[in-house]
Amino acid sequence: MTVTEATPQAPPERPAERGNARKEGWIRRAPLLPALIFTIIVTQLPFLVTIWYSLQSWNLVRPGSQRFVGLENYATVFTDSQFRGVALNSIILTLGAVFIAMILGLAIALLLNRAFVGRGIVRTLIITPFLITPVAGALLWKTVMFDPTYGLVNFVLGPFGADQTDWISTFPRAAVIVALVWQWTPFMMLLILAGLGSQPAEVLEAARMDGANGFAVFREVTLPHLRRFIELGVVLGAIYLVNTFDTIYMMTQGGPGTASANLPFYIYQRAFLGFDIGESAAMGVVTVVATIIVATLALRLIFRSFSAAEEA
Amino acid sequence: MTAATASGTTTSPNAAAPVPRRTGRGSGALLTVLAWIVGIGFFFPVLWMVLTAFKTEADAYTDPPTLFFAPTLDNFVEVFAGGVGPYLLNSLFATVVSTLLVLLLGTPAAFALSLRPVKKTQDVLFFFISTKMLPVVAAIVPIYVVVNYMGALDNIWTLIVLYTAMNLPIAVWMMRSFFLEVPRELLEAASMDGASLGRSLREVVLPIVSPGMAATALICMIFSWNEFFFAVNLTASRAATVPVYLVGFITSEGLYFASLCAAATVAALPVVIAGWIAQNKLVQGLSFGAVK
Numbered sequence: 001m002t003v004t005e006a007t008p009q010a011p012p013e014r015p016a017e018r019g020n021a022r023k024e025g026w027i028r029r030a031p032l033l034p035a036l037i038f039t040i041i042v043t044q045l046p047f048l049v050t051i052w053y054s055l056q057s058w059n060l061v062r063p064g065s066q067r068f069v070g071l072e073n074y075a076t077v078f079t080d081s082q083f084r085g086v087a088l089n090s091i092i093l094t095l096g097a098v099f100i101a102m103i104l105g106l107a108i109a110l111l112l113n114r115a116f117v118g119r120g121i122v123r124t125l126i127i128t129p130f131l132i133t134p135v136a137g138a139l140l141w142k143t144v145m146f147d148p149t150y151g152l153v154n155f156v157l158g159p160f161g162a163d164q165t166d167w168i169s170t171f172p173r174a175a176v177i178v179a180l181v182w183q184w185t186p187f188m189m190l191l192i193l194a195g196l197g198s199q200p201a202e203v204l205e206a207a208r209m210d211g212a213n214g215f216a217v218f219r220e221v222t223l224p225h226l227r228r229f230i231e232l233g234v235v236l237g238a239i240y241l242v243n244t245f246d247t248i249y250m251m252t253q254g255g256p257g258t259a260s261a262n263l264p265f266y267i268y269q270r271a272f273l274g275f276d277i278g279e280s281a282a283m284g285v286v287t288v289v290a291t292i293i294v295a296t297l298a299l300r301l302i303f304r305s306f307s308a309a310e311e312a
Numbered sequence: 313m314t315a316a317t318a319s320g321t322t323t324s325p326n327a328a329a330p331v332p333r334r335t336g337r338g339s340g341a342l343l344t345v346l347a348w349i350v351g352i353g354f355f356f357p358v359l360w361m362v363l364t365a366f367k368t369e370a371d372a373y374t375d376p377p378t379l380f381f382a383p384t385l386d387n388f389v390e391v392f393a394g395g396v397g398p399y400l401l402n403s404l405f406a407t408v409v410s411t412l413l414v415l416l417l418g419t420p421a422a423f424a425l426s427l428r429p430v431k432k433t434q435d436v437l438f439f440f441i442s443t444k445m446l447p448v449v450a451a452i453v454p455i456y457v458v459v460n461y462m463g464a465l466d467n468i469w470t471l472i473v474l475y476t477a478m479n480l481p482i483a484v485w486m487m488r489s490f491f492l493e494v495p496r497e498l499l500e501a502a503s504m505d506g507a508s509l510g511r512s513l514r515e516v517v518l519p520i521v522s523p524g525m526a527a528t529a530l531i532c533m534i535f536s537w538n539e540f541f542f543a544v545n546l547t548a549s550r551a552a553t554v555p556v557y558l559v560g561f562i563t564s565e566g567l568y569f570a571s572l573c574a575a576a577t578v579a580a581l582p583v584v585i586a587g588w589i590a591q592n593k594l595v596q597g598l599s600f601g602a603v604k
Contacts, residue, residue: 025430025431028424028428028429028430029424029430030420030424031420031421031423031424032420032421032424032425032430032436034417034420034421035417035418035420035421035480035484036421036436036439038417038476038477038480039439039440039443039477039480039481042473042474042476042477043443043446043451043477044443045454046451046454046455046458047446047450047451049454049457049458050450050451050453050454053453053454053457108347108350111343111346111347111350112347114340114343116340116343116344116347117344118348119347121351122347122348122350122351123351123591124588124591125351125352125354125355126350126351126354126355127587127588127591127594128354128355128358128584128587128588129354129355129357129358130587130594131534131580131583131584131586131587131588132358132580132583132584133537133538133554133555133558133576133579133580133583134538134540134555135538135540135555135558135559135579136361136555136558136576136579136580137357137580139558139561139562139572139576140357140358140360140361140573140576141357142562143561143569143572144357144360144361144364144372144569144572144573145357145360147569149375150372150373150374150375150377150569152356152357152360152377155375155376155377182354182357185354186354187595187598190591190594190595191595191599191603194595194603195603229603232599232602232603236598236599239444239445240598242447243447243448243449245449245540245541246540246541246555249540249544249559250558250559250562253562263447263449264447264448264449264541267449267450267452268449268452268541268545271452271453271456272456272545277453277457280453281450281453281454284447284449284450284451284452284453285450287447287449287450288446288447288450291445291446291447292445292446294445295442295445295446298445299438299441299442299445302441302599302600302602303438
């Protein structure tokens with residue numbers, strides 16, 4: 001958003017007209033500016049400051065320790081094997097949860113994409129995990145679901161020999177993924193259901209008239225149509241899930257050690273438990289750069305979806 | 313996609329699309345049963361939470377789990393006596409005020425990006441959405457330092473400002489898509505009749521977009537209510553919200569499942585109800601309006 005927004009192609013105007021055009025431009029812009037300025041101040045300034053902090057050696061525990069060190073923090077971050085492990089965890093947790101949730105969401109959406117008794121109720125039941133406060137959901141999985149002795153999971157899996165397994169300390173990452181999948185499958189399902197609903201009925205009808213059976217129609221017509229929605233779900237899911245903090249905080253505290261910590265949790269630990277401002281800022285910058293790569297892809301997809309939706 | 317040409321033609325084909333029905337009777341019944349099993353399966357942890365909330369601690373700790381028990385309200389009494397009240401009030405205040413601010417800032421912005429678009433509409437939209445893609449964790453350190461410097465730690469208004477910024481991009485995108493559904497001819501007719509912009513906004517646009525605005529508000533409320541990262545890092549005792557209250561249950565000792573479930577039920581109930589109401593617009597909100 002620039003103030004000096006000129007229209008180079010416009011024919012030369014008389015000063016009075018130009019004045020009017022400029023006034024008109026500002027009248028149009030006025031309703032937008034409060035929101036825009038607010039968003040820039042609250043969301044963009046902190047990132048700029050983060051970049052500045054990442055170039056400092058600064059630990060809150062040692063007052064007066066702040067000094068400029070250039071890229072030293074970045075060198076530390078990249079040679080920190082724990083950071084690399086945590087970055088890998090981030091990828092595993094995000095991709096694992098996104099793909100499992102997408103496959104389940106797709107299957108459930110197909111199951112729900114037909115008229116049956118109580119369809120609305122079943123849909124409402126399924127979206128509930130997505131609505132429930134994530135902190136509460138994580139707490140639920142940590143205790144009443146995954147408790148080794150009294151948890152429901154071991155009760156259900158008992159006949160299969162899973163008696164007394166302490167899922168959270170034995171398989172911390174998998175346990176977190178289970179909670180995330182439970183939470184995010186409904187989102188994927190809703191997205192795919194929207195996709196299924198937007199299928200032009202005539203095309204389906206035509207395919208069936210041509211004698212294609214149900215599976216062929218699905219493969220040749222429905223799946224290509226859903227592609228855009230699947231891509232969008234994967235990308236949006238990844239954007240939201242890469243920021244997962246509450247589930248890890250509540251279920252495992254990143255542990256044991258850093259076995260289930262992702263980048264947000266690790267940065268939080270370094271900043272608020274280790275008070276290392278410089279290093280955690282550098283990690284933040286690295287995370288942002290990685291996210292921008294994914295986000296660019298996401299934005300392109302969203303804009304494409306948007307154009308498609310508006311052309312329809 | 314240009315905002316100027318895309319209006320008026322949004323007759324979404326899915327709005328009234330009938331649900332396809334093509335399975336045979338026998339397999340149809342089977343699929344219905346399967347759908348119900350999946351639905352109940354996904355809901356079961358929530359159901360179990362609510363059931364456990366009505367148990368005594370002794371009933372909550374049984375192997376195998378108890379399904380039939382004498383329900384008690386003791387846990388809820390204990391949760392409220394134990395002081396969940398201030399947390400609920402903080403959450404309610406932060407949620408309502410930030411949502412009002414979002415609507416106050418977002419509605420004019422959405423208008424300036426749809427019905428009377430500014431020149432750089434695409435760039436502005438791109439900017440708004442890009443702010444949602446940056447990980448908040450990378451901003452928390454300077455936010456903490458600045459908030460601390462201003463003496464605004466553990467202050468509910470700090471959360472309100474942050475929640476407003478967090479939800480504003482989503483609201484702008486959503487509301488823009490609702491504004492675009494307003495038929496241009498209606499607006500033109502109103503201005504032909506000599507109605508001022510303010511009046512045509514009030515009398516023509518508002519009735520059409522108000523269901524969408526309500527859904528937008530509900531979605532902002534869900535996000536604010538559930539927010540944890542800022543709340544846990546920037547508040548302590550005075551301004552802490554409901555998710556922060558639940559942190560106390562991580563380290564509980566002894567028997568606490570039933571009281572935990574009562575607390576979690578109290579914490580989650582408002583948003584679950586809001587979400588049930590807004591469920592038809594949920595996808596639209598989370599996909600920034602890309603999917604209707």
